[in-house]
Amino acid sequence: MKHRIFTLSESSATIELGSKIDPDVNRHAIGIAQFLSDHPFPGFIEAVPAYSSVTVLFDLMEVRDVANASAHEFVSARLEEASRMAIYIEPDHTKEIEIPFTVGKECSLDLGVVAAEKGISEQEVIEIFISRPYRVYMLGFLPGFAYMGGVDERISVARKASPRLKVPAGSVAIAGSQAGIYSLPSPGGWQILGRTDVDLFSPTKKVPCLFSPGDTVRFVLK
Amino acid sequence: MGISIAKPGILTTVQDLGRIGLAASGINRSGVMDRVAVRLLNALLGNEEHSAVLEMHFPAAEIVFEAKTVCVVGGADFSPVLNGRPISNWKVFVANKGDVLKFKGRKLGSWCYLAVSGGFKVPQWHGSSSTNLVAHCGGHEGRALIKGDRIAVHTNRKSAGTIGKSLAHDILPCYSTNPIIRLIESGETRQLSKETLKQMTATTFTVSIEADRMGYRLSGTPIATKKSFELLTSAATFGTVQLLPDGQLVILMADHQTSGGYPRVGAVIEVDLPQLAQASPGNQLTFEFVTVEEAEFAFEKFERDLRILKTAIGGLSS
Numbered sequence: 164m165k166h167r168i169f170t171l172s173e174s175s176a177t178i179e180l181g182s183k184i185d186p187d188v189n190r191h192a193i194g195i196a197q198f199l200s201d202h203p204f205p206g207f208i209e210a211v212p213a214y215s216s217v218t219v220l221f222d223l224m225e226v227r228d229v230a231n232a233s234a235h236e237f238v239s240a241r242l243e244e245a246s247r248m249a250i251y252i253e254p255d256h257t258k259e260i261e262i263p264f265t266v267g268k269e270c271s272l273d274l275g276v277v278a279a280e281k282g283i284s285e286q287e288v289i290e291i292f293i294s295r296p297y298r299v300y301m302l303g304f305l306p307g308f309a310y311m312g313g314v315d316e317r318i319s320v321a322r323k324a325s326p327r328l329k330v331p332a333g334s335v336a337i338a339g340s341q342a343g344i345y346s347l348p349s350p351g352g353w354q355i356l357g358r359t360d361v362d363l364f365s366p367t368k369k370v371p372c373l374f375s376p377g378d379t380v381r382f383v384l385k
Numbered sequence: 386m387g388i389s390i391a392k393p394g395i396l397t398t399v400q401d402l403g404r405i406g407l408a409a410s411g412i413n414r415s416g417v418m419d420r421v422a423v424r425l426l427n428a429l430l431g432n433e434e435h436s437a438v439l440e441m442h443f444p445a446a447e448i449v450f451e452a453k454t455v456c457v458v459g460g461a462d463f464s465p466v467l468n469g470r471p472i473s474n475w476k477v478f479v480a481n482k483g484d485v486l487k488f489k490g491r492k493l494g495s496w497c498y499l500a501v502s503g504g505f506k507v508p509q510w511h512g513s514s515s516t517n518l519v520a521h522c523g524g525h526e527g528r529a530l531i532k533g534d535r536i537a538v539h540t541n542r543k544s545a546g547t548i549g550k551s552l553a554h555d556i557l558p559c560y561s562t563n564p565i566i567r568l569i570e571s572g573e574t575r576q577l578s579k580e581t582l583k584q585m586t587a588t589t590f591t592v593s594i595e596a597d598r599m600g601y602r603l604s605g606t607p608i609a610t611k612k613s614f615e616l617l618t619s620a621a622t623f624g625t626v627q628l629l630p631d632g633q634l635v636i637l638m639a640d641h642q643t644s645g646g647y648p649r650v651g652a653v654i655e656v657d658l659p660q661l662a663q664a665s666p667g668n669q670l671t672f673e674f675v676t677v678e679e680a681e682f683a684f685e686k687f688e689r690d691l692r693i694l695k696t697a698i699g700g701l702s703s
Contacts, residue, residue: 215617223681303618307412347519364520371412
């Protein structure tokens with residue numbers, strides 16, 4: 164798919180690189196975000212990578228002060244440039260993180276549902292779940308919440324028809340091909356397999372969130 | 386030096402223009418709902434742009450001044466009274482030690498601001514005083530204010546010259562109970578059919594009861610789309626208009642999540658965000674699409690006006 168650039172608002176623009184969860188497309192997105200952060204244009208605030216897109220937030224007045232054309236045209240050109248430059252560069256600073264988690268009646272709220280829907284045992288669901296590493300594609304939804312992808316089809320189920328009003332913090336959950344961990348207590352509709360006590364969001368730290376886009380997560384049973 | 390909260394009000398928080406640079410970590414900007422009002426109030430006091438204010442929903446707080454304070458109220462009109470005597474929005478006044486500020490009734494708008502000379506003093510979290518109610522961080526102990534809370538105030542000698550000054554009508558946001566909100570195209574606008582777009586601009590939408598700092602849900606004739614959208618989660622901003630599967634619209638506000646997966650059918654232009662934010666449940670609004678260029682010009686015009694105001698205030702206080 165050819166990329167497209169659009170105004171998200173007059174002070175933000177998005178470059179969309181595809182419409183599928185794909186590690187290569189996501190690597191390109193993270194690369195674009197990193198290129199923009201490393202080579203900020205006047206007025207640049209932040210580049211936010213997502214599954215297959217990058218959104219750049221900017222100070223409209225600062226951009227208008229330097230742009231001959233409209234701010235949107237100026238920023239679109241910077242996104243085009245970053246997209247070209249980032250295509251072959253592997254993002255820095257990605258890490259591998261092990262997440263120990265507990266399975267049990269108290270914390271595996273939807274394990275039975277997933278097993279029943281897929282016609283396999285609860286133990287098999289967990290074995291399949293921990294058998295592979297997961298890529299952190301992006302952060303969003305809650306502070307420090309990582310959207311991970313690549314959940315095995317044998318355990319892939321849709322999100323709950325009606326979301327829970329309060330999912331406990333640390334809940335390890337899946338929805339479709341996505342996996343995630345609730346970093347804070349929150350309403351949510353993903354299917355909960357277990358719970359971890361690893362802090363994903365530590366407000367007093369300089370870098371408050373454990374995960375960054377591009378990281379690899381391995382789940383292990385506690 | 387500072388204020389104390391005698392009655393908390395339904396939702397009173399410390400806010401500034403927001404916390405930027407952490408969206409990639411899922412931490413949203415927070416900040417005031419009506420940036421135009423707060424930028425004007427801080428400019429009027431000769432404060433820095435990012436000086437922290439109190440944001441109040443109605444019923445609002447009852448505030449006791451612990452020392453002589455130069456301050457100004459603006460944004461929504463909640464009929465403010467100081468020691469029982471009515472005071473005007475957008476006009477700088479002096480509160481003395483022991484004075485009590487109350488709000489008697491909501492006349493227009495949803496979010497009222499108290500700005501003080503120097504701004505409120507709370508510990509900064511990642512460069513901002515804004516309260517992030519989701520993360521329970523920032524502002525005063527990461528939460529809405531409760532009875533007995535005391536908030537300190539920075540000093541700003543420049544404000545003395547602004548006592549009694551008020552803002553001219555021309556620069557004030559035009560709040561209304563039935564505003565026309567201007568939109569620019571966003572991610573999925575062009576994927577809507579002409580008929581759907583026509584429906585969006587011909588329909589009158591009502592602000593529903595589900596309207597808070599995270600988002601305003603609108604109700605109107607459901608918007609029919611021929612195609613179904615399956616979108617990957619990506620970034621969203623303050624003012625993003627999302628089309629929900631039931632055909633209703635929700636507009637993301639200051640405490641929105643950093644990402645979303647619903648079609649983005651428009652973006653409220655920056656200068657119209659105050660009119661939207663100040664709309665209350667039951668108010669009716671209509672949409673009008675404008676070009677990005679028009680949006681940029683409107684924004685630049687406000688910024689120019691604000692610069693003039695700041696220069697004039699600088700002249701008063703020096």
